[in-house]
Amino acid sequence: MTAVPTRWRSVLPHLGQPLPADRTQRSATEGGGGSVQANLPMELLRQSVQSREYWDIPEEVAAAYRRFRPTPLWRARAFEEAVGARVPIWVKYEGGNISGSHKLNTALAQAYYYHRAGVQELVTGTGAGQWGTALAAACARFGMRCTVFMVGGSLERKPYRGVLMRMLGARVISSPSTLTEVARSGRSAGNSLSLAIGEAVEYAARTDGAAFCIGSGETYSILHQSVIGLEAIDQLAEEGGAVDAVVGCVGAGSNFGGIALPFHARAAAEGTEAPALIAAESSTTPKLTRGVYAYDRTDATGSSPLEAMYTIGSDYAIPDSHSAGLRYHGAAKVISAMRHAGQVSATAVDQVAALAAGRAFTTAEMTLPAPESGHALAAAARAAGDGGGDGDAPRARTGVLVCVSGHGYLDLGAYQQFLQDELTDRAPDPAALADAVAGLARLDAPADAAGAPGRVTVPPAGPAGRPAGAAVGYGEVR
CATH class of the missing domain: 3.40.50.1100 (Rossmann fold)
Known part of the structure; x- marks a missing residue:
């Protein structure tokens, strides 16, 4: 029987290159870089910047984990049939705790x-x-x-x-x-x-x-979520399951990072090929499929450091939808760097398609997923079937693992609107996206004649060593 992990596993030693350092607001306007101090206990700061692979889980935290972990993993045979899957779909379910999610x-x-x-x-x-x-x-x-x-x-x-x-x-x-x-x-x-x-x-x-x-987006929070993927690796081995695609929905990236990055770390450490890591995002907030890789704010205050991320702009007015926790303008720096390096692929899912997948999963597997998880299920169905969708997510050949990151019992209003055919999808306006990222410093854009960072352009819909710098800088808690 799978045991609750006693250590978290970091992907930082296996990225192949350092993460771009954070920039302070001042250094960004001056065209320079610079490290930042973080409003973090020192252990969280270390977990964000050290290229150490394994971190012991404190016993007080491990004891709390044991109240609801290990979480279930099963082969979703009825869902496979419902969506016409050509390969097995394995589900890792994180909704069975007081919060109703992986958080x-x-x-x-x-x-x-x-x-x-x-x-x-x-x-x-x-x-x-x-x-x-x-x-x-x-x-x-x-x-x-x-x-x-x-x-x-x-x-x-x-x-x-x-x-x-x-x-x-x-x-x-x-x-x-x-x-x-x-x-x-x-x-x-x-x-x-x-x-x-x-x-x-x-x-x-x-x-x-x-x-x-x-x-969600910080490196240490993704580290803590590695318990999801670590358990899934052991559970798949016990079940004799093989997967060549791992899917999670992405707001900033914590549950996707939790399910997917341990597979990347294991493959890198063993010198084997990693599964395809497929990030499923909302089509209303398409940072990984239509955004740019640039320095942007993490929040609306303008006081936080600028982080290198795939973003549609921190000031972009995101259209209302039932994508809920996926309605965040940027992706985590780790996920973004891996996307930029080709280690992560992405696909965008409409809210109607997400809720349709959620309903299919509910009737087939007798488990009600959150709308966010419906995005992952829709992407998993694509990967297990004929592929396709908005983005560059590949089709699986062996099997698909998908994280159902939470339950949907407090999201029944969304499903009610879906059942009553009251929902429509509205694609982001390309001009509005371009305006929202205008002036951001793009990581792969050349400087202009004055030495200022290059301005960004927004791509159309469709395919798209040294430890990381610290995050969120508001003074240090020791």
Whole structure:
């Protein structure tokens, strides 16, 4: 029987090249680089920048993991039949904990490290609410206060996410709120995860005993999610399953990184060929399929470091959809670097196709996936069948592993609209995408005659050593 991992596994030693260093806002305007200090306990900072492969899971975190891990893996034979799969589809299910998603894996780890550092309150932004719920649960576990800025449109559609967070002791604030200057100023498009994160950053910076905490895009959070892929490798071996494609949905990249990157690390360490790593994103937020690889902000405050990421622009007004937690403008620096190096492929999925895949999975496997996970299931069905879709995701020859990152019991409003045929898909306007990334410093663009970073252009829809620099710079927590 598969055991709960006792160590996390980092992909940093196996990237083949260093990650581009973060830039401060000042250094970016001057055309230079520069490292940044991070608002992190030292252990999280080390996990972000050291090219060490294995990291021991603290016993307090491991004990919490054992309440819900290992999570199930099974061959989804009925789903295979429903979608006409030509190869087996294996499912790794992360919805069986209090948060209803994979987010609890890193929330518990982060709360543990912040608690040891003497932080009394964690503040965050959340989109669909899974991360906010996970952090509320982790704060309750370690006796900390929790404040969550939740994207207002999501909170309105999913009020019971707010109820659950409050049950766990968190304060939940609809974003945009009246509490922060970044929201009052109107500098960023409302109803976005970027703004919710920006509000959390500002609020934490002015609150004694508080620290900002983020759950998806940072290198350490992806490290903590490696328990998903590590378990899946062992479970597939026990079941005699073979896969040559691994699929996860991508907001910033934590569950995709968790399921996929351990397969890359294992293959690199053993000198074997890695499976195709397929990132499934929302067609409304197509950073990996239609974005640019450039330095951009991680939030709406303008105070955070600029990170090298695939992005559609932090100020882009993302169309409303039931892609929920996938509505983030950029991809994690690790995922972005691997995409740029050809180690990750990507495909974009419409919300109607995602919810259709979610319904097919529900009726076939008797498990209700979150809409975000529906994007991964739709991409997995493509890879296991005839392939295709928006992007460059390949077709599997042997088998597909897909991460169902959370359950959909608090997302039934989306499925109701789907069943009533009330949903349509709206592709991003190419001109709006171009405007949103205008002026960003593209990593592969030449400097102009004055030495300034080259300006970016947006591609059309379709195919598209040294450790990493630190993240999120707001002063260090020791």
